[in-house]
Amino acid sequence: MDDSALSLVLFSGTDDRLDAAAVLAAGAAALGRKVEILLLYWALDAFRNDRIAEPHGLAPEAGHEGAEAYRRQGEHWSDILRQAKQVGEVGIHACSRSMAMLGLSEADLDPLVDDQYGIASFVIGADGPVTFI
């Protein structure tokens, strides 16, 4: 087993990719691995406190049947992340460049987000590889 941190850079803002990222993070955290998440672009936008619970769409290839199947699923990705933070060591950071682009301040974000971080510092600080989602 790899005991370096699982470093995830989230770019996409659709619910299905955010859900996949949340499950990866929760699985690693539950098994004692540190998780560091950096939110860029549309992933960051999905963490706005006035939008986090709203639907954020799915990958185009989901189609009608896939969207139906997705909707029948249980938990929201934000709840999976909340539980992961209770169970393990999961840091969620907003990319400061994306914050500026979207005109956001920290008060606009859900409390799941811990702080702001530069993308370069995140990549260099990662003690292992970076997975881009």
Add this chain to the structure above:
Amino acid sequence: MDDSALSLVLFSGTDDRLDAAAVLAAGAAALGRKVEILLLYWALDAFRNDRIAEPHGLAPEAGHEGAEAYRRQGEHWSDILRQAKQVGEVGIHACSRSMAMLGLSEADLDPLVDDQYGIASFVIGADGPVTFI
């Protein structure tokens, strides 16, 4: 050269991304590197035995010209994966959570898929980094 396994998590179900993943896997396998693939969501859906040979679309930015170029290409990604499995050590696993979401059983999947796997076990079991496609 890195001799850890190449661990690929496939999420997207479009033919172009599946093709890129297949070529990465085949290249690594041909050179003796172990490959482990986990199928989530729409990538898993693309491995249904009644749909694997059908067109699964392309990234939206392909456009008409890109789609034409793609269609003129030779082999199907499922054939590239089949050959990779003959040449090297390539495991293809269905994510059990995505199986449940899509209402699939193993009998619904192409024989390329070896078994089911939990996403957490896959990530933790990976002896190296995870590439998300």
Add this chain to the structure above:
Amino acid sequence: MDDSALSLVLFSGTDDRLDAAAVLAAGAAALGRKVEILLLYWALDAFRNDRIAEPHGLAPEAGHEGAEAYRRQGEHWSDILRQAKQVGEVGIHACSRSMAMLGLSEADLDPLVDDQYGIASFVIGADGPVTFI
């Protein structure tokens, strides 16, 4: 800090993902880390010298508001990459299989691209993990 090369496989051809990749590369290069980039498919298409400066679209979930925010941003991703190459060690390689698919020769590509490379050689030659964007 991880001192292996940052190996990026770029697949997507939208401006937002190319921008995220350029910022990752520039950040790593500025801090002395070697960066190797392989261009596949629509990412390669975006480096054609007759198209690199044109708009290449955004992820579908950007929406109208996201697109406006993106357009107000400063530098083009190609300029960020150009600076990264001046500051650090950044190799940009065209995937030879994608070159063939798109019917391109090296003369069709922006001078940012150094040479052609096979996808298998790239993955195997990477002395660290591969991030797929």
